[in-house]
Amino acid sequence: MNYQTLQPHADLASLIKCYWTLEIPAQMEAPKQRIVPDGCIEMAFILGDDIKRYTSDTNFIIQPRAMVIGQITQPFFIEPTGHVNSFAIRFYPYGFANFIKIPIKELANKETPISALFDKKEAEALTQKIVNAPNTGVRITIVEDFLLSKLKDASTIDRIVKSTIDTLFLTKGSTSIDVIVKDQSTRRRNLERKFSKQVGISPKRLGKVFRLQAALKMMLLKHPENLTQIAYESEYYDQAHFIKDFKELTGTNPKEFLSDDQMILSSLIYSKD
Structure with a gap:
């Protein structure tokens, strides 16, 4: 391979x-x-x-x-x-x-x-x-x-969209959208419209994906001792929050995921990313 x-x-x-x-x-x-x-x-x-x-x-x-x-x-x-x-x-x-x-x-x-x-x-x-x-x-x-x-x-690369994505990526998806838009509902709606047009999913959903990606890389490359450590380092609220998001986006739970031969390709990709 x-x-x-x-x-x-x-x-x-x-x-x-x-x-x-x-x-x-x-x-x-x-x-x-x-x-x-x-x-x-x-x-x-x-x-x-x-x-x-x-x-x-x-x-x-x-x-x-x-x-x-x-x-x-x-x-x-x-x-x-x-x-x-x-x-x-x-x-x-x-x-x-x-x-x-x-x-x-x-x-x-x-x-x-x-x-x-x-x-x-x-x-x-x-x-x-x-x-x-x-x-x-x-x-x-x-x-x-x-x-x-x-x-x-x-110039069609919207600066607000890019800076939001950069913030979400650098903070592993842990920064809330309300913090980014400074709790202004009008700004949030405007940002969500721009994301729909240029990214295809909402900023909240993208943040959830970035947080999961950080957790996946940790699981596959660093082999932490337990799920609590992964949840903590990936800045989930708690282990239950981590497992809920994990299952939603991967279709399986973290323990099954670690022994899943269906992740051979993803493991290879993460090792080079």
Whole structure:
């Protein structure tokens, strides 16, 4: 299993967190994997065999081979059908809205083919170029040329949205939205409207995701002794609050999560993030 991340060009660094590639040989039998919310939107290209995404315990869809995965507020379960070879762009929470015209919230909790978001012929041409490119470096150049051609005025990155996201991220989601807007209901409503337009989920929900991500990384990389320690260091009110949020966003409880072979991929990603 080979997972790599690469940094974007300076012209796109304020919008794109990283590029990533994942390759898993067909002979490695990868079990169904649990993908949990991380607050980012991704454009992904499947270069290997098909990938299933389960819509229930037994039903699944085949993911589009060139798609955008919007904000997810619940776990996704995916399963390779053979050789995995993927190339993707991970956008900051406010990043992808700068390239499309439709409301970003319409992309939430699903895969959208890129042909539904951009001119169909341009999307098909981009996909073919990505598929036929000889290496990742060339793919990055191709996708950056495409994105720069679609980029709207950079001033559309709302400063209030960005500063709120920065605050939530730096404080692991523990800062309340009321503190950020200084308890002014008008400011809060305005911020929520801007988040709906540019991020796709509310600031409160994004803060909850950031807090969970901090706890997950601690669990997977530092192996703390007990849940109380995780709850305390991740600034949850108490262990019960931690378990409630954890189950809501991952679909399982923390103890089961630690022994879950469905988290192999997420563990690998967190180790490189």
